[in-house]
Amino acid sequence: MKPFSKINSIVTPFDKANVDTDQIIPKQFLKLITKSGFGKFLFYDWRFDHNGQPKGDFILNDPTYKDSKILITNENFGCGSSREHAVWALKDFGFSVIISPSFADIFYSNCFKNGVLPIILDIKNIKKLLEIRDEVELDLNSQKIIFGNEFINFEIDSHRKIRLLEGLDDIDLTLKEDQKIENFEKNSSIASIFE
Amino acid sequence: MTETLFEKIWNSHIVVEKENEPSLIYIDRHLVHEVTSPQAFDGLRVNHRKVRRPELTVATIDHNVPTTDRSLPMIDETSSTQIKTLEKNCKDFGIKLFGINDPNQGIVHVIGPQLGITLPGSTIVCGDSHTSTQGAFGAFAFGIGTSEVEHTLATQTLWLEKPKTFEILATGKRKNPFAVTSKDIILSIIKKIGTNGGTGHVLEYRGDAISDLSMEQRMTICNMSIEAGSRAGLIAPDEKTFDYINNREYTPKNYDDLVEDWKNNLMSDSNSKFDKRFTIDVEKIEPQVSWGTNPAMVSDVTDKIPTPEEFGQNNEIQIESAKKALAYMDLEPETLITEIPIDRVFIGSCTNARLEDLIDAATIVKGKVINSNVSAMVVPGSQMVKHEAEKLGLDKIFKDANFEWRESGCSMCLGMNPDILKPGERCASTSNRNFEGRQGSGGQTHLVSPVMAAAAAIAGHFVDVRDWS
Numbered sequence A: 001m002k003p004f005s006k007i008n009s010i011v012t013p014f015d016k017a018n019v020d021t022d023q024i025i026p027k028q029f030l031k032l033i034t035k036s037g038f039g040k041f042l043f044y045d046w047r048f049d050h051n052g053q054p055k056g057d058f059i060l061n062d063p064t065y066k067d068s069k070i071l072i073t074n075e076n077f078g079c080g081s082s083r084e085h086a087v088w089a090l091k092d093f094g095f096s097v098i099i100s101p102s103f104a105d106i107f108y109s110n111c112f113k114n115g116v117l118p119i120i121l122d123i124k125n126i127k128k129l130l131e132i133r134d135e136v137e138l139d140l141n142s143q144k145i146i147f148g149n150e151f152i153n154f155e156i157d158s159h160r161k162i163r164l165l166e167g168l169d170d171i172d173l174t175l176k177e178d179q180k181i182e183n184f185e186k187n188s189s190i191a192s193i194f195e
Numbered sequence B: 001m002t003e004t005l006f007e008k009i010w011n012s013h014i015v016v017e018k019e020n021e022p023s024l025i026y027i028d029r030h031l032v033h034e035v036t037s038p039q040a041f042d043g044l045r046v047n048h049r050k051v052r053r054p055e056l057t058v059a060t061i062d063h064n065v066p067t068t069d070r071s072l073p074m075i076d077e078t079s080s081t082q083i084k085t086l087e088k089n090c091k092d093f094g095i096k097l098f099g100i101n102d103p104n105q106g107i108v109h110v111i112g113p114q115l116g117i118t119l120p121g122s123t124i125v126c127g128d129s130h131t132s133t134q135g136a137f138g139a140f141a142f143g144i145g146t147s148e149v150e151h152t153l154a155t156q157t158l159w160l161e162k163p164k165t166f167e168i169l170a171t172g173k174r175k176n177p178f179a180v181t182s183k184d185i186i187l188s189i190i191k192k193i194g195t196n197g198g199t200g201h202v203l204e205y206r207g208d209a210i211s212d213l214s215m216e217q218r219m220t221i222c223n224m225s226i227e228a229g230s231r232a233g234l235i236a237p238d239e240k241t242f243d244y245i246n247n248r249e250y251t252p253k254n255y256d257d258l259v260e261d262w263k264n265n266l267m268s269d270s271n272s273k274f275d276k277r278f279t280i281d282v283e284k285i286e287p288q289v290s291w292g293t294n295p296a297m298v299s300d301v302t303d304k305i306p307t308p309e310e311f312g313q314n315n316e317i318q319i320e321s322a323k324k325a326l327a328y329m330d331l332e333p334e335t336l337i338t339e340i341p342i343d344r345v346f347i348g349s350c351t352n353a354r355l356e357d358l359i360d361a362a363t364i365v366k367g368k369v370i371n372s373n374v375s376a377m378v379v380p381g382s383q384m385v386k387h388e389a390e391k392l393g394l395d396k397i398f399k400d401a402n403f404e405w406r407e408s409g410c411s412m413c414l415g416m417n418p419d420i421l422k423p424g425e426r427c428a429s430t431s432n433r434n435f436e437g438r439q440g441s442g443g444q445t446h447l448v449s450p451v452m453a454a455a456a457a458i459a460g461h462f463v464d465v466r467d468w469s
C-alpha cells in the first residue's frame, strides 16, 4: 500500500446521516472481481437518474468538488452491509479522507485496510468544516486539519496511524507472528470442520 | 475477576496481545461466499500465499444465485463470472464448496448452523455483516470486509480492537408468542437503542424472554444485531443449543466432551460488568412494521406512521432523516399502518427463512389465496430447509395460495439476482434492511415477521396477525 502523505484539498460537504453502504455502492455493481473501477458507480442511485444521466443537484456532480480528496459527512456513515467495495468506490473516486461524527464499525476498519483515513470529529467541528470553501491541509503525522490560521486536532489509534503512514501490509506483519499462531493452534481444542 | 461470555471467548482466542494495540485473535471458522471473496483470493495469488487452514474454511454460493430453475443457463453474465471465479478459487486453494447444485447449498448463515459447523465458544467470520446470526450459539461471530477475508485466509487470525460489551436484557413473556415473534422483539430493541446504539459493542441478549426462544428464533435476534450497529450479538448456549448441534452432518466427533466444556464455561459470570445495559419487557411488544429507510424507523402494527417531529424528538438529524424517508417511501405521517397497501411479499433471507419461519407463515396462508393485487414469493434459506419444508407439504400450501416457491439464496433480500422490486413497488419483507433501493432501485421495503408478511399477502395490506383467524 502507498504510504499516506499530507493532503491539500477542498472539502466536499455531504451533510447526510446514516449513509449506508448500499447507497455508497449499490449491489448491482458488486459483481466485479477486481478492486478497481468502482468509482464510476459511487452513490450511483443518487448521482444518476433512471436514464443514467447525472443529477444536477447532487453534490458529487458539482464540478467545484471534482478534485476533492476529503469527504465530510454526518453521523453513522458506512452503516449496513460489510462490503469493502464501498471503500474501494470512495477511494477510486478520489477520496482518501472521510470525516464524520461517527462511523459504522466494519466500514471504519475497512478504510484503514485500503489507505483511506476515517476521522471522527464532534458535531461542532463538523459544522465548522461543512462551511469551509477554501483548501485545507490535512496532516496525519501531527493529527491536524489546518485551514487559514486555525486548526482542528483529531484522534487516531497510534497503531493504525503508523500502518497508514508507512503503508504497511497487514498480512506481512501478521506472518511475523507465525510461531505464536502455530503455538496457539497446538493448544487449541477446536475441531476442524473437515477431517 | 468476573467475565462476560464475550470476554471469555475473546480471552481464549488471543494469539498476540499488546497494550493499547489491537490483539491478534484466532479464527475457528471462516465462511466464504462469491461476492466478497474474489479480490481476497486474487491478493493471495499475487503474493504467492496459501490458505493456512482450508479445513476450517467453507464456501457456498448464495448472494447472486438465481432462485428459479437452476438447470437453465444463467442470464446474468457477471453473476455467472463471480460464481465460476469462486468455484475455481475453491478448487485452487483446496476449500470445500457447497456449490449451486449441492444439497447443502444455502444462505451462508443458514447453512453454518444446520450443518453443525457453527459451534459455541468459537470465533466465526464471513465477508457478510449478518454473520452475527451465528452468535445465537454463543459464538463470537462477525462480518468482515474483503481485506480481512484475505487476512483470515492467509493467517487464520485477525487484528481486532476489543469491543465493549452491551447487555440486552429481555424480560417477561410474550402475550401471543405465535403473532409476536422474535423479529418483533429485535425490531423493538432497534427502535429503542437506534441504528448505532450498539456501535463498538458486542451485544449479549439475556433474560427469560431469550431463553424462552427456539434456536431459530434466537438466530433472528442475533442476525439483526448489525442493524443496531453491533458487529456481533450473542446468546449463552443452553440445552436447546446443544440439542440443535447434536447429530448434524459436521458436528464434531467429540461432541459429548465439547458439551461438558461448553456447559461449564460458556456463560457470563454472575455480576459481570457490561459497559452498557438496556432492558426490554417483551410482554408489551406488538407486531412491528417498519415505515422508513432504516431499521429503527418502526411502528407497532396498531399505530400510525409518526410525524418526523414525533419520531425525531428534537433531534434535527433524525427529523430530517424521517422526512427524507417518508418522501422516499411515498407515505404520509399519521397514516394507519394497517392502511398501507402492498404490491409484493418476500418471505426469505438469513433473518427469517428457516423451517420454523416457513411453518408459521404457512399456518397463516393455509386454505387461503393471496390478494389479486399482490405477488408473493417464498425463498427458503437453504436447500435443506426447502427439502424439509417440502416433506411437510408447505410448498403445496404456498403454491395453492399463489405464492411462488423458489430455490434457496439471498434473493430479494438484496436483489443481486433477478429477484428485485421495480421502482415504486411496495414490499412486505421478512429480511433485515429497508435501506433505499435495497430490494431494487426505487423499491419500498417494509420489514416484518414471516406471519405478518404472510397475512399481508392475503389481505393486500398490513394486518394485525393477532386478529387473524
Ligand code: SF4
Pocket: B062, B063, B107, B108, B109, B128, B130, B349, B350, B351, B409, B410, B413, B414, B431, B432
Ligand atoms: S440473506 Fe440478505 S442479509 Fe442474509 S446474507 Fe444474504 S444478502 Fe446478506
